[in-house]
Structure formats: structure tokens, C-alpha cells
Amino acid sequence: MTLHLSQLKSGGVIAREGEAARLVPGIGSIYDLATRAIAEDRPIRDVLPAGGEAVDLLALLERDALDVPLRHPEPARMFLTGTGLTHTGSASARDAMHTNPEGMSDSMKMFRMGIEGGKPEQGKVGVQPEWFYKGTGALAVAPGDPLTSPAFALDGGEEPEIAGFYLIDGDGRPRRVGFTLANEFSDHVLERMNYLFLAHSKLRPASFGPELLVGDLPHDIRGTSRVIRDGKAIFEAPFLSGEANMSHTVANLEHHHFKYDLFRQPGDLHVHMFGTATLSFAEGVRTEPGDVFEISAPEFGLPLRNPLAIAGDDAETVVTVDAL
Template sequence: MLLVQFKTESGERRIGILHEDLVRVVNGYASTLELARAAIAARATLGELADAAAGQEHFRYEELAAAGRILAPLDHPDPAHCQVTGTGLTHLGSADTRDAMHKKIGGEVESLSDSMKMFRLGVEGGKPAPGTPGVQPEWFYKGDGSIVRATGQELDMPDFALDGGEEPEIAGLYLIGDDGQPYRLGFAIGNEFSDHVTERQNYLYLAHSKLRNCGVGPALLVGELPAHVEGVSRIRDKAGQVRWEKAFVSGEQNMSHSIENLEYHHFKYGLFKRPGDVHIHFFGTATLSFADGVRVEAGETFEVESPIFGPALRNRLAIRETQYVKVKTL
């Protein structure tokens, strides 16, 4: 089942079940968050509750998308209560690009970069037995809900950034129950979007490079993630023509960590189990246009698509002007 959040022409929020181009309205709920809270209270699955509440009213997805009325598949009325985070070096093959970015010149031939060491740890201990903690992955913070962009919205690159490049990834979407229990609502396709030039200067700049917008959606895949996921990442020029395209794979079959292990190492921290909060957690990638020497320009469009997630996620790159900040003493 695929769920989509959107706005009507009058501005009302709705949630619906997506099937091909038809979005069938789920009655009684204005958002994914409301539906998830009700599912927890009813001890039902998200899919069961959505299916039971689906009515006859429907909309055409392409019409909603063309009008810019598609929303991110999960959000919170207060963006400060949506935490956006992620993990890296989680996919088989993901270490090669990172190693080339981080490896220091002049080291011993047989020495491993920190990236390769982290990757090896994941390969050796990232898939423990269920219910058992494995090796912890690389982890990063991206921001709160204010950085999330729905399909059709622009990804703002601050003017101090050195680069704005896509990272086609799968994200887990979560709600923390009133008792502090994390609940996974499902998964969505995403563009984690980072500054790879800043990161390449020194891997200790990774934290800076991740404080950027991200694209999520348009649809929430309810249920478990298939072991093998295929998709395509594209860069379209200002005329809409494809100037770079590459297939990517994800899912546990193509990962060095299990989803359970990545979730454990995020939610083991008490501050990420605050009742009522929502979380969007990116699981990593092995495919970047940056690795192929592509520099995306303002006005060009990122496109991330995978059939199991429905329509493609499309976001145009824009540059946001910033001002020098000087702190005042009180």
C-alpha cells in the first residue's frame, strides 16, 4: 500500500491511498500522523486502518502534482518535533566513493582510510542475529522538519555551500508512541542531498555537509521493505533533458547493515524516543553523480525513482542567499 498526503484546491489537508494515478481519500484523517496515532491506539496496522477508512472520493495524482499540492508523506505540525537523521557506509559498494573522497595522500599503501575501516566493521558485524545489537554505523544529523521538501519543491543550497549533490536513498518514517515506543510507519524514497565538496576537504566536515534540505516522498510504502530494491537517479538540465542517469540498488540484500541494526543504534538514545515526535531516517546509498564528476547547477532537477515507491521524487536545485551572522551580547 502507498499513502500520499496532499492538499485540496481549498487548502484542506487529506491523506489517500495511491493506486496508479488514482488517490483514494482516507476519510476521517487529515494526515499520516493522525492515522498513525489512531492505529497505535486501536492496536491496528497503518494499512488496516487506512483500508477500512477509504471512501469513494478520489483525486488524480498527476493533477495534484502539477498543481504543487503533494506534501511529504510524513510531517508534524511543529517542525521541531520532526527529527531528520541518517546513516552512511551502509551499502555494499558504498565505500569506494567515500574512500576516494577521504583517503589521505602519502599514507602507507596497506593502510586503510577511516571510511574503509568503518565499512569493514559494518560488513563484519552489521547484520547480527535478530534482537542482538551489531556494530554501530556512521550516523549524522540533518535537521528538523523545516528542511524536508516534498516532490515539486525546490532544494535550497545556501550560497556558502561548495556543492549541492543528490543522494538517492530509502528513508524509514517513524512515530514515537505515548509510552516512548518507536513505531515504523513504512518507507519512502528520498534525496538526502549533501555538500560533497565540503565533505571531501576533510571527513570531519561531514557534519557541516549534511545540514541541508532533503527531498522525501511522494508516497509512503506501508509494511516491510523488500530485500532488493531497484531504482534510477537522474539529473535533468534546465530544458528537462537527462544529462546524467544511473541505476541504484538498496534493500538489505545490498546492504552491509540490517534495517533492525540501523534502527537500534538510532533509537537506543533516549532523546530520540520523545513521545509524539516523528523521525525521518535515511539508510544510505552507493550511487552519486558527484562520483562521476557531475556538478549540478541551480535550475537543474534531481529525479529519484523506484517502482515500488510509486511516482518519482523531483526537486529543482535553487541557491538561497544568506547573510553574515554576528551574535549580539545582552
């Protein structure tokens, strides 16, 4: 039976198999559980304590009691990263933003590289994808909490994705813990201005959860992405993922992230997002404070919802130089 895990903000782990959810006895966090599984070199399911009282997972979600499923105790050792142009259909929206007078945009070239070489034969390395950095665990937002756009941002838009969570073991090997729904929140207006602003546009919070799927990623994920304003959906579209809808294999995306020694430091936690083909921005939607992003897919249980907020005005950042 499929295993899902959730993390309480107050401490404690919830395990769900089928419809039954229970509070796992004696475990304070999924991080602790994953660390134990790695130390014993056993699957998480095999080190999960039995028993525990039944809980209403939906009620906990509605009370904003659930956290990002897996956090590092030191937020600076939790790295949020991702790949783009990895899904069939993802190139069209990006290409429309970046097509140049000379013809094919770099986005379309990258997408075609993935179509031609992103799914190599087993044992071989495929073409590398587009890659981006979002930040550290300080930017990981829990289900129900606001995704806050900086005051200087030009836009705050959703990107419904799947994220993989990985702990690096003592030998520097990435150990995949599971997968969650993710909202890879970005500034698409800034990105459209110039492709070289892509790195800036990604330095935003992202949300994950509410449930961590333990095991392999389903081959064909068919979910829904919505933007809700005043209780009504102003945008609703299919959200497709899984390798059936991707131009890269998950293994190829994982290889090209973890091929760097920097990302294989023992004890670090990585959250890697695999891209999307669904954007409300591409359909002309301009989000407003108070809008609620909702991402759902049956394989991941409860939906991921977050309201949009805008930070207060930012003063100029001044660097203080000490006289030495």
C-alpha cells in the same frame, strides 16, 4: 495488496492500492492516521476509512499539490537523521574523497566493519554504523519544491536513499509508519575537503515522497537516479537499496538510532535515511541551479523530483548579546 499513502499540502490523505487512488474520507493528515493507529494499537490499514472519491495522483504530483507524506505539527519535533556507508558499493566514492597517505581511510574501515558485523543473527546487536544529523522538520522539502543550497555552500548534490518514518508512542517505543524515497541533499565538495566537515555538509534540506510505502521494506530495490538539465539527463545511474544491497540490516540501523533515550521521547517524529551507493558527484558532475534531481523505484510508485536552487548572499551572522 500493497498500500501507499500520500499527503496533500492543502490537507487530506490519498490511499493507493494497486493503480486505484482515492481521497480518504474524514482524515486530514497521515500524522493523524498514524496517531490513531498507535492509540488503538492496530495496523494503519485496519484504521483506514473505506470509501472516498477517486483521484488522479500523477496529476496532483504535477501540480505540486503533494507534500512530504508525514510531518509533525511542530516542526522542531521532527528529526531528520541518517546513516552512511551502509550499502555495498558505497565505500568507493567516499574512500576516493578521504584516502590518506597512511593507507586505508576511516570511511573504508567503517564500511568493512559493516560488511563484517552489520547483519547480526536475529536477537543480537551488530556493529553501529556511521550516523549523521540533518536538522528538523523545517528542512523537510515536498516533492517538486526546490532543494535550496545555502549561499555559502560549495556544492549541492543529490543522494538517492530510502527513509523510514517513525512516531514515538506514549511508552517511548518507536513505531514505524512506512518508507519513502528520499533525496539526502549534501555538500560533497565541503565533505571532500576534510572528513571532519561531514557534519557541516549534512546541514541541508532533504526531500521525501511522494508516496509512503506502508509495510516491510522490499529486500531488493532497483531504481534509477537522474540529474536533468534543460530537459536532458546529464547523469543517470542505477539506485540500489534494500537489504540485498546493504551491509547492514534495517533492524540494526534502527536499533543504533533508537538506542538513545533522546530519540525515544513520546510524540516525536523521526525520519531516518538509510544511505546510498549512487552519487553523481562521484562521476564528476557539478550541479547547477535549475537542475532537476529525479529518484525513482517501482516499489515506491511516483518518482521524487526536486529542482536545485541557490539561496541569496548571506551576510555575516552576528550574535546579539544583551546587556544584563
